[in-house]
Amino acid sequence: MEKLTLNEPLTLKSGVTLKNKFIMAPMTTKMSFYDGVITTDELNYYALRSGEVSAVITAAANVQENGKGWEGELGVYSDKHIDGLSKLASTIKKKGTKAILQIFHAGRMTDKKKLRGEQPVAPSAVKAERPDALTPRELTESEILQLIESFKQATIRAIKAGFDGVEIHGANTYLIQQFFSPHSNRRNDRWGGSVEKRFTFINQLVDTITNTVNDHAHGPFVVGYRFSPEENETPGIRLKDTLYLVNKLANKNLDYLHVSLNDYKRVSISDEFKEKTILEYIHETINGRVPLIGIGDVRTKEDAGNVLQHSELVGLGRILLSEPHWVNKILNNKENLIRETIAQEDREELIITDGVWGFLEFMMPDRLK
Template sequence: MNSKYQGFFQPLSFKSGIDLKNRIVMAPMTNFSSNEDGTVSDAEVAYYSRRANGVGMVITACAYVTPGGKGFPGEFGSDSDDMIPSLKRLASAIKEQGAKAVLQIFHGGRMVPAELVPNGDVVSASAIAAEQGHPSGEAPTPRALTIDEINSIIRDFGESARRAIEAGFDGVEIHGANGYLIQQFVSPHSNRREDQFGGSIENRLAFPLAIVDEVKKTVAEHAKDSFIVGYRFSPEEPETPGITMEDTLALIDALAAKDLDYLHVSLMEFWSAPRRGIDDTRSRMEIIQERVGKDVPVIGVGSIYSAEDALKAMSTGIPLIALGRELIIDPDWVSKVAEGRENEIETKLDRNAQSRLVVPDPLWKAIVNTPGWFPIQD
């Protein structure tokens, strides 16, 4: 191994007591490949097994905590005890390769396609349609959740954490990013409520913080061994009004006080700069690390392909680096660096390598038919 990359291979201990063997994480990525009934498919098990050998931790694609939160065709569920055997297959496949297995849990809120949820009932913090990025093209206007329904969804996140424990996962990641329900409560665009869950930033944070509390309470009650609880967030939104860096600093300050194992920033580009809400020209990642890095480990992500990309990212002080698209392009990234073969790392997708890379058909079709998503070798 080239000595300059030794930092990638230092172990890291989480507050929960779980140790990672290295600093490289597989980022959560939707793969559209689960069975119709919400169970994990054989193709998904093979896909994760192929990528779990080398990384310290695998964070799965998001699992919906309730049928009304299903955000994608081919998404697996954690919404009932019937799903535990399916989830157990996935956890076992990851752990057999030597990585820690973390289940990402989520509710899509106003971003779900109406045809995927019972009775087409699309819900959110308020009856405000998404301005952009809805998978259905024309975004439906959601129904505002009642207080009772909000409390029920909070409990659903706790129940999904319990199922993850029973299925043998090492942890859960609460998906508060990418415009989904938890973020919809934080955002002044999607949250126009006038009760205890809306208005001030403190009230808009009530829902995500209640979910964190519920999940941690569930872990304390049900986990016999150490169990990771992490939280993923998107630092800003393009909408006006929308989440600003100022809002994000309030969010991460509150999360850092919750004794979480890690915070995971969701970005397409690691070095992206703030849009508004703070007078600072540094990257969002550097600002976040400085703000809370001393209290909770931060996972950085975003267009990291080569070993040099990862080294530069870690130079910011970020202790953990997540690879998403790159681990689809080259599942052997970690072993190549460990063996001093970093110059053999593939950083563009080989169009003819689907079977070699063990990528399920629905995900492969989405990749090759979405220009600009992946760097592709023509």
């Protein structure tokens, strides 16, 4: 029974059909050239992980040059990226997997070295509570409008490159989240203040992107939105704010919402939301209006079944790095053959290059041997 549900297709609002419930989560590879152009290693890395999942959401791609968050990042800020992105889309789509490009801007979560001397920009001149964080420069009104335009241009490039959709990366402390956060957004103009006003940027951004798709896509094209439910900073985003956001987004013309969680069982830091998991509160708030991708440390079929109790789709991140054939093994009862860690000698087979290995030492040290 469970096997049937996991392997059943789901048709999204746009008309795109996902062949099963498994989605590869966006994961930065650090494999692109210095200017965001894709490399052959990166294409091979995606080829290995495509085919079994119903969709691959790519690593975050920056929509403006000053939105670069790290070296080796995929770019979508110029037409020069379209050729490489076309190769990426067709690589992912070869065996029936949908290709979704994650589009983003790092905002204050970067530094002058990565921006070749430029000061990072953000909604307000408030630095992140991280070691070595830089104070960003506050964006002007016209720069904010230009940013929305850059997301629009990135969406058009994704369409031209043959992607099946884009995911708006409003999670993990980057620029879109920075507009919603009372920590990074201290503006007194129309873009900041109350929760409603901090939603203004997201509101305009989502509408611009969905309208762009209506105007430019030649067929069904997915638009998804990813968000992080909470911040630790005070002030910071709390689950109450996120439920406001989710409620607003569920009424928009989006194909899915995607929560960013490292553990699907996580419980809120807010006293008023301790009775259920964060995933459950979010799913209840959406109340069937739009599919939700649940995620966070899924390693077994049982985990996948648990996530699907409170979401429509299951996101898979780290497990696909160590086990590219996880989905087939789960669906064919070969769970005992799943590899949960990566050893040095597996790296060539798994296409884990030096850049990404260094990153994984930081992101998932417990899963490296």
